Amino acid sequence: MTSTASPATTLVTVLGLGNLGQALAGAFLAQGHPTTVWNRSAHKADGLAARGASTGATPAAAIEKSELVVVAVLDYDTVRDLLLPAAGSLAGRTVVNLTTGTPGAARDLAAWVTDQGAAYLDGAVYAVPQTIGTSASFVLYSGDEAAYRTHRPALDLIGEGTFVGSAPDLSSVYDTAVLSGMYGMFAGFFQAVALGATEGIPAAAVTAPLVRWLTAAAEALPSFAEEIDRGEYATTTSTLEINRVGLRNILATTQEQGLSTDLLAPLLRLFDDQVASGHASASLSRAVESLRGSR
Structure with missing residues (x-):
């Protein structure tokens, strides 16, 4: 040509x-x-x-x-x-x-x-x-x-x-992986504004601190990625047990406020699975191993 x-x-x-x-x-x-x-x-x-x-x-x-x-x-x-x-x-x-x-x-x-x-x-x-x-x-x-x-x-x-x-x-x-993360964020956003609405809190009022917190939380992802790639999950901070207790409280509140727990309950099952396998003190990132089918 x-x-x-x-x-x-x-x-x-x-x-x-x-x-x-x-x-x-x-x-x-x-x-x-x-x-x-x-x-x-x-x-x-x-x-x-x-x-x-x-x-x-x-x-x-x-x-x-x-x-x-x-x-x-x-x-x-x-x-x-x-x-x-x-x-x-x-x-x-x-x-x-x-x-x-x-x-x-x-x-x-x-x-x-x-x-x-x-x-x-x-x-x-x-x-x-x-x-x-x-x-x-x-x-x-x-x-x-x-x-x-x-x-x-x-x-x-x-x-x-x-x-x-x-x-x-x-x-x-790559695209499916990246967009999965995006939709997970959207799911959390929908949960947040629905929960706020049960007490008359406007979506915009919830969103302001949510964006600030998510921006800070996203800084942990590269460290989590390194832990996952190495297969080494030792931590002294965000353990699976700490997060499991926190998520249980979130789900209990969600039920008390009359909302469905369908969006976040599957995440608790991952935490429960890891803790039951003896990894309560491991990093939160170890929850990915339950998705992979390993313990």
């Missing part, structure tokens, strides 16, 4: 023009990368076309215009629906899939894309569309490392990129 762009630019195609796709294409255009766009509802390309983007009548036509193909759609089924008819256009190109899915779906798609003679990268984007291209955005990539190195200057326009490994499903595993 012959590139008509200067060495400092990359020919980019963006498939999917939802909020994320619009922001991605806009970031590439803003930095002078010749950008082609496609969306099932063609009118969504009008604003980008006015800014200089080319449009493709079909996914295949859009893919054929570029060396770097970025896909940002709803799910992996949609990715396949777009790429299958364009299989003959993929050879020699790099497909960067920024669609959220499962590790298994990433492995399957990577194998299929590679069979078509293209390089594959899977990416997990940590940004809202408004922060794409700013220091608040970052992306984890896995898959073809050579392709990542080649296209990193363009990809870093999305946000700070980190290559996490050559197995194409790794970014999806």
Whole structure:
């Protein structure tokens, strides 16, 4: 494939023009990368076309215009629906899939894309569309490392990129892990504001000290991570027994106030399991061993 762009630019195609796709294409255009766009509802390309983007009548036509193909759609089924008819256009190109899915779906798609003679990268984007291209955005990539190195200057326009490994499903595993932590935080927030509301405390009033405390508590996570990686859980501070007593009090209060304990009760079961196995004086971080199925 012959590139008509200067060495400092990359020919980019963006498939999917939802909020994320619009922001991605806009970031590439803003930095002078010749950008082609496609969306099932063609009118969504009008604003980008006015800014200089080319449009493709079909996914295949859009893919054929570029060396770097970025896909940002709803799910992996949609990715396949777009790429299958364009299989003959993929050879020699790099497909960067920024669609959220499962590790298994990433492995399957990577194998299929590679069979078509293209390089594959899977990416997990940590940004809202408004922060794409700013220091608040970052992306984890896995898959073809050579392709990542080649296209990193363009990809870093999305946000700070980190290559996490050559197995194409790794970014999806990272994404699931990180988002699990995020939803755990949201669960705690919902519990906190619901508990406050039982005594007429506004959500905003609970949230102010909660954010302050969570910010401080988050500083413990790197130390916990080191303990988990070493498998060494000795501590003189936040022991499992201390936390088990505290969590029991929280659950008792929750019941007294007429609320469900469904969100936090499973955590107490982990603490109970560890204490019953003889680890009452171990660090709180040792609770992860019950999730792993070890004692």
